[in-house]
Amino acid sequence: MIGHWVVLVQIAFRNLFSSFINLVIGVIIAVGTMLVVVGGAMLDSLDTAMSRSITGSLAGHIQVYSAASKDELAIYGGMTDDPSLAAVDDFPKVKRLLLGVPHVKTVVPMGINGALLMSGNTVDLTLAKLRGAVKARDAATASGAPAADLAEQVDSQKAHIRQIVKVLVEDAAKASVLADSHAVDDEAKQALATVSTEPFWEGFDRDPYSALELLENKIAPLVSDADMLYVRYVGTDLDAYQRAFDRMQVVDGQPVPAGRRGFLFPKFQYEEQLKLKTARRLDRIKEGLTESGKTIAGDSELQRFVRENQAQTREIVLQLDGLKTRTALARLNAALHSNETDLPTLLTRLFTTDDQNFMDRYRIFYEQLAPLLELYRVRIGDMLTVKAFTRSGYVQSVNVKVYGTFEFKGLEKSPLSGVTGLMDLMSFRDLYGYLSADKRDELRVLQAASGAKAVARENAEAELFGGGGPVVAEAKEGSIDEKAQLSGLKKAKKSEDLVARIYTPGEIEDGVVLNAAVVLDDPKALPQAIKAISELSAKEHLGLKVESWQQASGLLGEFVLAAKGILYFAVTIIFVVAVVVINNAMMMATLQRTQTLGTMRAIGAQRSFIVSMVLLETLVLGLLFGSAGAAAGAAVMAKLHATGIGAWSDAVYFFFSGPRIYPSLGAGNVVAAFLIILVVSVVSTLYPALIAMRVSPVTAMQAEE
Amino acid sequence: MGSIVSIDNVVKEYHLGKVIVPALRGVSLEVHEGEFISIAGPSGSGKTTLLNLIGCVDTATSGKVEVAGRDTATLTERQRTSLRLDTIGFIFQSFNLVAVLSVFQNVEFPLLLQGRLKAADRKAQVMSLLDQVGLSSHAKHRPSELSGGQRQRVAVARALVTEPKLVLADEPTANLDSATGQNIIDLMKALNQRRGTTFIFSTHDAKVMSHANAIWQLADGKILGKSGPVAGAPIPAEARP
Ligand SMILES: Nc1ncnc2c1ncn2[C@@H]1O[C@H](COP(=O)(O)OP(=O)(O)OP(=O)(O)O)[C@@H](O)[C@H]1O
Ligand SMILES: [Mg+2]
Numbered sequence: 037m038i039g040h041w042v043v044l045v046q047i048a049f050r051n052l053f054s055s056f057i058n059l060v061i062g063v064i065i066a067v068g069t070m071l072v073v074v075g076g077a078m079l080d081s082l083d084t085a086m087s088r089s090i091t092g093s094l095a096g097h098i099q100v101y102s103a104a105s106k107d108e109l110a111i112y113g114g115m116t117d118d119p120s121l122a123a124v125d126d127f128p129k130v131k132r133l134l135l136g137v138p139h140v141k142t143v144v145p146m147g148i149n150g151a152l153l154m155s156g157n158t159v160d161l162t163l164a165k166l167r168g169a170v171k172a173r174d175a176a177t178a179s180g181a182p183a184a185d186l187a188e189q190v191d192s193q194k195a196h197i198r199q200i201v202k203v204l205v206e207d208a209a210k211a212s213v214l215a216d217s218h219a220v221d222d223e224a225k226q227a228l229a230t231v232s233t234e235p236f237w238e239g240f241d242r243d244p245y246s247a248l249e250l251l252e253n254k255i256a257p258l259v260s261d262a263d264m265l266y267v268r269y270v271g272t273d274l275d276a277y278q279r280a281f282d283r284m285q286v287v288d289g290q291p292v293p294a295g296r297r298g299f300l301f302p303k304f305q306y307e308e309q310l311k312l313k314t315a316r317r318l319d320r321i322k323e324g325l326t327e328s329g330k331t332i333a334g335d336s337e338l339q340r341f342v343r344e345n346q347a348q349t350r351e352i353v354l355q356l357d358g359l360k361t362r363t364a365l366a367r368l369n370a371a372l373h374s375n376e377t378d379l380p381t382l383l384t385r386l387f388t389t390d391d392q393n394f395m396d397r398y399r400i401f402y403e404q405l406a407p408l409l410e411l412y413r414v415r416i417g418d419m420l421t422v423k424a425f426t427r428s429g430y431v432q433s434v435n436v437k438v439y440g441t442f443e444f445k446g447l448e449k450s451p452l453s454g455v456t457g458l459m460d461l462m463s464f465r466d467l468y469g470y471l472s473a474d475k476r477d478e479l480r481v482l483q484a485a486s487g488a489k490a491v492a493r494e495n496a497e498a499e500l501f502g503g504g505g506p507v508v509a510e511a512k513e514g515s516i517d518e519k520a521q522l523s524g525l526k527k528a529k530k531s532e533d534l535v536a537r538i539y540t541p542g543e544i545e546d547g548v549v550l551n552a553a554v555v556l557d558d559p560k561a562l563p564q565a566i567k568a569i570s571e572l573s574a575k576e577h578l579g580l581k582v583e584s585w586q587q588a589s590g591l592l593g594e595f596v597l598a599a600k601g602i603l604y605f606a607v608t609i610i611f612v613v614a615v616v617v618i619n620n621a622m623m624m625a626t627l628q629r630t631q632t633l634g635t636m637r638a639i640g641a642q643r644s645f646i647v648s649m650v651l652l653e654t655l656v657l658g659l660l661f662g663s664a665g666a667a668a669g670a671a672v673m674a675k676l677h678a679t680g681i682g683a684w685s686d687a688v689y690f691f692f693s694g695p696r697i698y699p700s701l702g703a704g705n706v707v708a709a710f711l712i713i714l715v716v717s718v719v720s721t722l723y724p725a726l727i728a729m730r731v732s733p734v735t736a737m738q739a740e741e
Numbered sequence: 742m743g744s745i746v747s748i749d750n751v752v753k754e755y756h757l758g759k760v761i762v763p764a765l766r767g768v769s770l771e772v773h774e775g776e777f778i779s780i781a782g783p784s785g786s787g788k789t790t791l792l793n794l795i796g797c798v799d800t801a802t803s804g805k806v807e808v809a810g811r812d813t814a815t816l817t818e819r820q821r822t823s824l825r826l827d828t829i830g831f832i833f834q835s836f837n838l839v840a841v842l843s844v845f846q847n848v849e850f851p852l853l854l855q856g857r858l859k860a861a862d863r864k865a866q867v868m869s870l871l872d873q874v875g876l877s878s879h880a881k882h883r884p885s886e887l888s889g890g891q892r893q894r895v896a897v898a899r900a901l902v903t904e905p906k907l908v909l910a911d912e913p914t915a916n917l918d919s920a921t922g923q924n925i926i927d928l929m930k931a932l933n934q935r936r937g938t939t940f941i942f943s944t945h946d947a948k949v950m951s952h953a954n955a956i957w958q959l960a961d962g963k964i965l966g967k968s969g970p971v972a973g974a975p976i977p978a979e980a981r982p
Contacts, residue, residue: 040854040856042853043842043846043849043853046846047841047842050841050842051841054840631837632837632839632840635831635839637798638796638798638825639825639826639831639850639851639899640823640825640827640854641822641854642823643818733798733825734799736831736833737789737793737796737798737833737911
């Protein structure tokens with residue numbers, strides 16, 4: 037019986053090499069198998085890496101949100117605006133119930149919104165400093181304290197403004213040469229002319245405040261680097277969040293202290309949008325040279341960065357006051373062994389870099405120049421004014437302290453997740469336009485004062501901020517000036533004590549929540565947890581929509597799915613081609629050897645023998661070349677696992693969930709490959725085997741054609 | 742001596758579309774064990790058809806075919822295949838060796854199908870047969886490396902390796918020159934005499950025929966008669982090529 041199979045395999049093997057077409061089939065199978073193994077393993081590795089990044093950063097394993105929402109939740113944002121979600125009713129109850137579901141570890145409340153960050157332009161900031169310095173000096177002089185240091189401060193700031201004015205005058209000259217246009221209008225020209233004269237500055241100290249006024253009103257608007265920065269953020273219970281999500285790590289600064297209001301910038305955005313552009317470009321060049329193996333000589337993007345740094349020194353020049361300008365000149369001249377008196381020229385020289393001197397210049401910039409500069413437009417520890425349009429279209433603003441920057445491990449360079457900040461839930465509620473406990477108190481005061489009846493939550497906001505609602509209408513009937521009281525309250529709310537206030541967990545949770553992340557203790561329990569939560573929601577009338585992290589993470593979650601789809605499509609095509617080719621080849625082979633088949637039958641081979649023989653032939657072919665393909669794939673994966681694959685671009689970095697991925701080959705990928713081969717071999721040979729089986733032994737008797 | 746093949750009034754018709762081609766028209770004959778029989782007849786007379794029926798690769802339209810005491814019409818396809826494997830050896834006009842197998846493996850093939858002998862016994866059996874046909878030194882060769890005569894010797898060895906009671910050979914010498922053909926017939930005759938195996942072979946060749954114990958004359962699907970075992974006996978006119 038064993039001998040029977042031995043001869044079958046032997047015949048299969050020998051037939052294998054008797055025909056050229058078998059080689060072609062073999063190569064198709066080998067390539068297909070390799071693709072299945074390598075592609076499958078790569079995608080699985082990406083999937084694992086990305087799911088770890090995504091579930092561990094924001095999404096959790098499951099997201100729940102109100103089923104009454106108009107849009108689908110997209111944690112990392114979708115193609116367009118952030119979706120509009122309805123609030124979850126009674127979050128504390130939802131949380132309590134969900135925590136009872138098996139495998140649920142934590143439930144973290146969230147709300148996603150966009151907001152605008154306001155920061156003044158360089159001139160504004162410098163003028164504010166000058167005004168402060170003048171005030172301090174005057175106060176000191178008035179009280180008879182020594183004011184020499186303070187006077188020097190004033191002079192330095194004055195020099196800074198003069199420097200700025202000089203730059204602006206040059207700009208204006210360039211603009212009129214270039215376009216001879218209205219880029220700078222006459223009034224502004226006049227103002228510029230005034231403030232660039234010696235007498236203006238000589239007279240500054242006689243009447244510093246009216247001089248400052250002129251500068252603030254006429255000159256500051258000329259500098260257009262004033263900023264409104266759009267940030268997308270997740271408002272959340274920051275303590276619970278930091279405990280539940282291990283992929284979040286604070287990069288600069290510190291986490292928001294327990295119970296406080298506060299904001300954490302995404303590191304990606306902080307670097308991309310808030311860092312001094314020159315410094316950012318230097319970072320990018322360095323990254324290109326050291327991490328991506330590029331050269332300035334060979335890469336047009338790096339060359340562009342170099343050119344831009346050479347040309348755009350203005351941002352730096354504007355930042356430096358008189359003292360610092362002198363210091364900068366001295367330091368740079370020493371470092372560059374030059375003797376230059378014009379700072380822009382010297383800066384251009386500093387930034388004239390090539391592959392040889394770049395690292396040196398980079399070091400000079402950060403060691404000598406950077407300490408004199410504000411590298412970021414928003415510093416850690418700054419108080420930020422965050423503005424947002426509430427849902428009913430009013431502008432609301434909140435002051436929050438920037439505690440630091442953070443990143444999601446593995447998603448550091450993802451432009452999708454890298455622009456989502458983290459904010460406390462109270463500030464989110466203020467900005468989103470729902471009532472926070474503070475606001476409710478505020479409203480109560482207002483109601484008491486006006487004698488208004490209870491205000492429903494939906495109307496409260498309009499009534500509180502709208503100015504046209506019934507509260508105000510009723511207030512007019514009363515004797516108190518409601519508007520004055522209202523604005524007074526608002527001012528109080530924005531004050532420091534709100535920022536310093538510590539909220540209890542109860543206060544944090546009891547309020548508007550748009551969605552909640554559910555973190556499981558076992559990721560494999562995802563499907564059953566989703567089912568359990570859905571059932572619970574139906575039973576308890578929680579009105580929740582329950583989604584897996586893939587669904588909830590919008591675009592981000594779909595990338596891997598799409599990539600898998602493409603791979604499976606390609607693999608299917610390859611194997612369909614293989615099936616057709618094998619089928620044809622085996623048909624030809626069968627028809628060519630009817631006499632051999634007939635002879636075997638005549639000699640005494642049963643039909644089953646013939647069928648096994650033909651099937652075995654493709655099976656051997658498939659296993660042989662499939663093994664070769666799988667082995668090649670495994671070798672490729674072993675190599676990749678050892679060396680890893682460096683992300684060659686930021687987009688790839690995101691897919692890899694890090695700078696380098698070390699993909700590994702799972703047994704599942706190999707098994708899948710062989711299962712596919714098995715199916716392909718059998719399916720493609722069924723018909724030829726049937727034909728072969730039907731060859732009559734009489735054929736053997738017929739004389740050879 | 743018992744009868745190994747017994748045919749009684751066998752009719753075989755082929756259907757070509759609506760045309761019925763009668764290949765055998767009421768043939769009766771008896772072959773005894775140990776005989777060395779030749780079937781003679783002109784082309785189209787029904788020799789191959791008759792051998793097919795005896796060899797159980799085909800079934801009669803009517804009449805009775807008994808091989809080794811079994812009525813072949815009552816057997817299933819599987820049983821007929823088993824009967825062929827165990828009782829009948831085949832030698833073909835065009836040798837019909839399996840091209841991808843070696844000489845040894847070709848001869849071993851029926852033993853493997855039977856699956857009764859262990860590898861060592863198989864080897865002994867195969868080598869003994871190859872020795873008898875004078876090809877033990879060519880065991881590892883492929884059929885394509887042999888001459889026509891050598892190939893037919895391999896075929897003879899393959900037909901006899903299972904020690905069948907009956908060997909059927911349809912024009913075994915037709916593809917060989919006369920000397921080689923003579924050689925093959927001598928070999929068959931020797932095996933017939935040494936082992937007592939029954940041989941039935943068809944041929945056009947009078948010289949080949951002359952080695953037979955008896956010659957059945959076929960013409961137009963009918964037996965004309967059985968002539969005696971006389972070497973060089975006159976050949977009936979119908980049997981002349
Ligand atoms: N498969 C078949 N289909 C139709 N007719 C057939 C078939 N096989 C044989 N015949 C016909 O049956 C008759 C007998 O043929 P058979 O092959 O038995 O003759 P033969 O004596 O072997 O001739 P040859 O000496 O040429 O081999 C012939 O008329 C032939 O045409
Ligand atoms: Mg014939």
